[in-house]
Amino acid sequence: MTAPDRLRALLAGDRLNVMPCCFDALSAKMIEQGGFGLTFMSGFAASASRIGAPDLGLMSYGEVADQARNICDAVSIPVIGDGDTGYGNAMNVRRTVRGFARAGCGAVMIEDQVAPKRCGHTPGKAVVGRDEAFDRIRAAVDARGDDDILILARTDARHELGLAEAIGRAEEFARLGADILFVEAPRTAAEMREVCEALPGPKMANIVEGGETPELSHAELRDIGYAIAAYPLTLMAAAMQAMDAALGQLRDDAPRDGLMDFATLRRKIGFDDYYEASERYASSARPR
Structure with a gap:
């Protein structure tokens, strides 16, 4: 099966897919050797690993796509690539999605932050308006028609606009055709449950040790309704x-x-x- 097909098969099951995040080919290889079924190329960790700088929009599209290509070449499990804001307007989003598909990713994440973006659990986040956010996901879904890849749509609206706005944006992302929904940084287990009950399809939780989202157990995350639990910094923090x-x-x-x-x-x-x-x-x- 292709990487997108393998990812679809994982998401079709009624289970929580625990997803340690990688930052280079070796960390991805060790995730696969550890028995995990998928991984995510963490922008935070990849920026630190590749250029020794924080995840504040400093890595270019070319550098990120090259990192994704190396990671995909090293493993057989599906890789989700971090496409950030798409690196420009809607046409740039289309190019970003096609680039990640051709690098071998099973899915690519596109988000609604203002560029240059910031790590979802650090200060200073801001999101674009609804129309621009929806155009990004519309463009990503359109590009999916050229090269098979799943679209992981992320909103950071919870930070400054509240949970209701974040859920509203994610609902529209789903209507536009996004395959996986990601509301970043809910602050309580109740908020996490509200996200999962309100939104259709597979949802992803992002568990940053010491971050804003509660570090719930795998059983709790599964019970709430998440399909994927991402751990973006666990390996990098352990390695450092x-x-x-x-x-x-x-x-x-x-x-x-x-x-x-x-x-x-x-x-x-x-x-x-x-x-x-x-x-x-x-x-x-x-x-x-």
């Missing part, structure tokens, strides 16, 4: 914490505790698979 500790040990000439052993590291990166596959062509490496 581990690197910070290892750097301190190295600086202090202390034993490096907590490192993955070399054999496991090689296996997870893919050395063993490479050597096994290359045995088919061993004769070409022999001296003549």
